[in-house]
Amino acid sequence: xxxxxxxxxxxxxxxxxxxxxxxxxxxxxxxxxxxxxxxxxxxxxxxxxxxxxxxxxxxxxxxxxxxxxxxxxxxxxxxxxxxxxxxxxxxxxxxxxxxxxxxxxxxxxxxxxxxxxxxxxxxxxxxxxxxxxxxxxxxxxxxxxxxxxxxxxxxxxxxxxxxxxxxxxxxxxxx
Amino acid sequence: xxxxxxxxxxxxxxxxxxxxxxxxxxxxxxxxxxxxxxxxxxxxxxxxxxxxxxxxxxxxxxxxxxxxxxxxxxxxxxxxxxxxxxxxxxxxxxxxxxxxxxxxxxxxxxxxxxxxxxxxxxxxxxxxxxxxxxxxxxxxxxxxxxxxxxxxxxxxxxxxxxxxxxxxxxxxxxxxxxxxxxxxxxxxxxxxxxxxxxxxxxxxxxxxxxxxxxxxxxxxxxxxxxxxxxxxxxxxxxxxxxxxxxxxxxxxxxxxxxxxxxxxxxxxxxxxxxxxxxxxxxxxxxxxxxxxxxxxxxxxxxxxxxxxxxxxxxxxxxxxxxxxxxxxxxxxxxxxxxxxxxxxxxxxxxxxxxxxxxxxxxxxxxxxxxxxxxxxxxxxxxxxxxxxxxxxxxxxxxxxxxxxxxxxxxxxxxxxxxxxxxxxxxxxxxxxxxxxxxxxxxxxxxxxxxxxxxx
Numbered sequence: 001x002x003x004x005x006x007x008x009x010x011x012x013x014x015x016x017x018x019x020x021x022x023x024x025x026x027x028x029x030x031x032x033x034x035x036x037x038x039x040x041x042x043x044x045x046x047x048x049x050x051x052x053x054x055x056x057x058x059x060x061x062x063x064x065x066x067x068x069x070x071x072x073x074x075x076x077x078x079x080x081x082x083x084x085x086x087x088x089x090x091x092x093x094x095x096x097x098x099x100x101x102x103x104x105x106x107x108x109x110x111x112x113x114x115x116x117x118x119x120x121x122x123x124x125x126x127x128x129x130x131x132x133x134x135x136x137x138x139x140x141x142x143x144x145x146x147x148x149x150x151x152x153x154x155x156x157x158x159x160x161x162x163x164x165x166x167x168x169x170x171x172x173x174x175x
Numbered sequence: 176x177x178x179x180x181x182x183x184x185x186x187x188x189x190x191x192x193x194x195x196x197x198x199x200x201x202x203x204x205x206x207x208x209x210x211x212x213x214x215x216x217x218x219x220x221x222x223x224x225x226x227x228x229x230x231x232x233x234x235x236x237x238x239x240x241x242x243x244x245x246x247x248x249x250x251x252x253x254x255x256x257x258x259x260x261x262x263x264x265x266x267x268x269x270x271x272x273x274x275x276x277x278x279x280x281x282x283x284x285x286x287x288x289x290x291x292x293x294x295x296x297x298x299x300x301x302x303x304x305x306x307x308x309x310x311x312x313x314x315x316x317x318x319x320x321x322x323x324x325x326x327x328x329x330x331x332x333x334x335x336x337x338x339x340x341x342x343x344x345x346x347x348x349x350x351x352x353x354x355x356x357x358x359x360x361x362x363x364x365x366x367x368x369x370x371x372x373x374x375x376x377x378x379x380x381x382x383x384x385x386x387x388x389x390x391x392x393x394x395x396x397x398x399x400x401x402x403x404x405x406x407x408x409x410x411x412x413x414x415x416x417x418x419x420x421x422x423x424x425x426x427x428x429x430x431x432x433x434x435x436x437x438x439x440x441x442x443x444x445x446x447x448x449x450x451x452x453x454x455x456x457x458x459x460x461x462x463x464x465x466x467x468x469x470x471x472x473x474x475x476x477x478x479x480x481x482x483x484x485x486x487x488x489x490x491x492x493x494x495x496x497x498x499x500x501x502x503x504x505x506x507x508x509x510x511x512x513x514x515x516x517x518x519x520x521x522x523x524x525x526x527x528x529x530x531x532x533x534x535x536x537x538x539x540x541x542x543x544x545x546x547x548x549x550x551x552x553x554x555x556x557x558x559x560x561x562x563x564x565x566x567x568x569x570x571x572x573x574x575x576x577x578x579x580x581x582x583x584x585x586x587x588x589x590x591x592x593x594x595x596x597x598x599x600x601x602x603x604x605x606x607x608x609x610x611x612x613x614x615x616x617x618x619x620x621x622x623x624x625x626x627x628x629x630x
Contacts, residue, residue, distance in 0.1 A: 013622060014621075014622050014623050014624040015621035015622060015623055016623040016624055016625055017624050033371050033372060033373060034371065034372040035369070035370045035371050035372070036370060036372065036375065037181060037344075037348070037370060037612075037613060037616055038344070038375075038613040038614070038616045038617040039375045039376075039378065039379040039613075039617060040617060040621065042621070043372065044372075044376070044379075047372065050372075050376055051376075052376045052377045052379075052380035052381070054377050054380045054381045054384065055380065055384060058381075058384045058388070062388075072305065073316040076305060076313035076314075076316065077313070077316065079311070079313060080311065080312055080313045082313075082315055082317075084315065084317055087317055091316075091317050094316060094317045094322075095316060097322045097325070097326070097395075097399065098316060098322075098325055100391075100395065101325040101326055101329040101395075102325075102329075104329055104333060104388045104389075104391070104392050105329045105332060105333065107384075107388050108332070108333045108336055108337075108385055108388045108389070109332065109333075109336055111381045111384050111385055111388070112336045112339070112340050112381065112385065114377065114381065115340065115374070115377045115378050115381045116366055116367070118377045119367075119373055119374035119377050119378075120367065122373035122374075122377075123367075123369065123371065123373050123374070126373055128369060128371060138350075138351030138352065139351075140351075140369075140370040141185075141344070141347045141348040141350075141351045141352075141370050142181060142182055142185050142348065142351065142352070143180065143181035143182040143185070146370075148371075167624055
């Protein structure tokens with residue numbers, strides 16, 4: 001069966017028709033998702049520029065990297081005092097290199113992890129169909145755009161009509 | 176690329192993963208043979224000891240550290256192309272960025288081996304990492320060698336991360352285009368990628384952030400590698416221009432290696448539609464630009480050594496080009512030898528060999544581009560040899576002057592490093608899309624029902 005998803009989904013070959021459907025659904029306040037083989041600014045514009053929270057992850061983890069970079073080097077220098085010619089025991093210019101490297105390391109790795117964690121979280125919130133027809137439709141990674149609308153059966157006729165008016169190739173209801 | 180459709184892109188790129196031409200297998204055989212030579216040489220060295228190499232006082236850094244710096248330099252072009260040219264929106268980067276990223280990962284992996292191989296007891300390599308231990312000892316964070324450990328390992332981690340992130344949507348494409356056990360494999364590797372905008376929005380934002388983080392990293396890594404030398408008190412090393420000089424050289428050699436690998440890739444896999452003449456000549460233009468910077472840096476080094484008035488500095492640079500100053504070059508008893516030959520190979524390959532790239536005809540001629548790229552690779556290897564080995568031969572104190580003769584073991588390990596790099600790359604192009612499917616499509620004009628309307 002199709003799990004907790006209830007709604008309708010359609011496939012599109014044209015960018016302009018897909019963005020027109022998205023705009024119409026957004027104006028009606030419908031709960032929808034968009035699928036595409038790549039990221040495109042026109043789709044992003046049509047969706048009203050939804051923002052990602054990933055920059056916060058990068059900022060926090062980058063700041064933690066700077067903190068750990070200075071903390072690790074300074075603490076270990078105090079733990080094992082290693083006098084090297086006339087250099088200070090805690091040498092901030094030298095330790096800035098570690099702060100920078102750990103900022104990039106933690107910021108970068110957690111940014112990458114956040115793509116999948118946030119994507120998974122959002123997919124839990126905005127479920128996609130789980131039917132075999134949907135999962136077996138492999139063209140969203142190839143050459144087709146998709147629009148998935150989570151709606152009651154009473155709304156399905158109107159959404160289907162909207163999709164067909166904008167040259168939807170296939171429209172599938174899942175209830 | 177307006178006439179290409181999305182499905183054509185998918186089909187063309189996935190075609191590179193099916194059985195290639197026999198030329199591919201011939202090349203692979205050559206690479207594996209080189210790798211085998213390296214593995215055998217390394218096994219002998221580990222068994223007998225580091226004394227089998229030619230490194231000895233005063234030349235403690237011979238072929239191994241030359242190889243380390245060379246491969247780190249090669250690793251620069253990938254992130255330059257995938258991050259810096261992404262931020263600056265250079266559209267010609269798209270068809271070659273995946274190959275360049277793969278090249279970066281494999282080059283940094285190769286480079287990372289050498290500081291370990293160079294140790295007398297490589298099995299204690301993990302002592303470089305700061306970890307709590309029973310001896311209550313910590314590493315010396317003020318040493319440039321430890322800066323290197325952090326810089327190179329961060330660079331490798333971020334390069335791998337960037338590479339994997341870019342690959343995920345393409346793995347989803349492969350999942351949707353295959354059947355059977357391969358489909359299962361790609362389903363696992365695609366980590367639940369659905370192509371939904373819930374994922375794309377995070378992806379696009381994260382990609383820019385990763386590029387922004389990787390950009391200063393590109394410049395920092397080779398700067399830190401250069402400080403291994405510049406922080407020490409050796410004539411020819413203790414120089415403030417080392418960081419920009421090394422970074423320009425790294426970009427120069429890395430882009431040359433991009434041409435060395437993408438030109439055969441284009442021919443073997445028939446990718447002329449994507450890796451166009453425009454793409455290759457754009458790389459050639461950046462090579463030309465960095466060649467000028469490198470040439471300027473060579474001249475500045477000589478000028479500074481003369482202008483400083485320091486006899487050891489002057490003597491060092493005279494020695495590099497002409498041998499010992501007491502004798503006239505080419506005269507009877509001249510000390511002109513391998514170090515000087517290395518210097519003139521460097522000058523020819525890095526300053527003069529790229530000059531034909533000023534001509535459009537040369538920039539669009541595959542054979543000429545390939546030959547020039549090979550010459551630059553040779554020249555840049557000798558540049559590192561010239562900086563490292565030649566400098567160590569002539570220190571401040573003439574009583575500790577020495578000479579360096581590489582052994583067959585070092586030569587075998589060096590050959591093996593090329594085998595290791597090219598074998599990994601050859602396997603990569605057969606198992607993973609060497610062109611980014613998603614980003615190629617992003618660069619195409621999307622199909623429209625009403626072509627005159629555009630958002």
